[in-house]
Amino acid sequence: MALTDQATIRQYLLGTLNDDEQQQIEERLMIEDELFEELEISKGELIEEYRAGELNRTEQTWFEEHYLSSNEGQERQAFVAAIDYLAHQRPEPVKPSIFERLRSFFKTQPWVPATIAAAAVIVIATLIISRPPQTSYPVTLTHTLPTRSTEGTNPLPSRITLPPNTKLRASLELPKQFPQGTRFTVKLDNQSETKPVNVIEQNERQVTVEIPASDLPRGEYLLKVTAEMADGTQEEIPGGYRFDIK
């Protein structure tokens, strides 16, 4: 069936042919089997489009007032509605999830789970054995006053060589005794940003922090401490604890 004939049949059903064209197509419909078949197919397709609201307003009105108002049109429309209803009632084939696909794969390949489990055990064991323990590297840092200070009593910053996969465990001696119940927060200043560090021990005289080596590339650092008293008042300890990582 030529595409032009398909288009003409569609136009015929939607009432957009002139009288001569309509007569021509109807004469052909009387004698050409293929064209008649196309008419039958197109009617069904137009009903689908009509039901889906895909026809424009004029087409829709024409189709309703002509073909669909005939007994045949009504019967065909009800038929399409029924078949549509049945087709859309059918449960869609459910796409298996990744777990279902894996399960079905394992069912068909029973050796795979055992092999994967064995490989996982080996990998985990290797990691545990080969992974160096993240040891703490203890240092005691002395408080230094702000650099503006002219007193010239500040000690040189501690120079620390920190092995990889370790933690710096720094005990900070407080410049004065704070009352009992005081909590301390400590921040690490790496000269470009300041971030809190983990306080693991604290008392009135000393605060101990732990900083992973990964947070301490080579450079100069300053730990700043803030005390929060039991009554809620805060006191930032001037200066800080300077150290260099080599």
Next chain:
Amino acid sequence: MSKQFPSKEAFEKLLCWLHSDRDQAGEKYEKIRLRLIRIFSCRSCPDTEDLADQTMNVVSSRIDWLIENYKGDPALYFYGVAKKIWLEVQKKKPPPEPPPPPPDIYEIEQRCSCLEQCMERHLSGTERDMVLRYQEKTKQEKIKVRKQIATELGISINALRIRVCHIHARLRPCIEQCLQLIES
């Protein structure tokens, strides 16, 4: 227009005029009648079968003249008469009625039940699956599904349209029969 049945003699002559073989003549007669019904339907005639029968009767009544004088495909002569009948109907035709409401859910469910029975009775499993898949989805998705079915069957999309249309044509009379049984 003639609503009278043709005489037996005229009807026999009409069949002879359509084809020398009686069976083939009968088929041709039915084919012409069906096409007239379809054309009347497209021209929004309510009583399509009645109009087609009137056309057949008018042609039968002129059979002697036709045998002597008419040259060409008889189907075209039937069409010419049908068109005149349609024009006469137009003169008397009342203003168009509002379009009928779409089928309600009860009617659709009844049809669905008949459709399922008819599919079970007349279609193979593959045909049933094809007909329902053909109707799945909407718009672009529907086109995709249809292309997929055609590819799976190794046929063109047009061949698939024709195949589905033929299956529908097998199902529709069965459904109508089933509905009549429910109503009776």
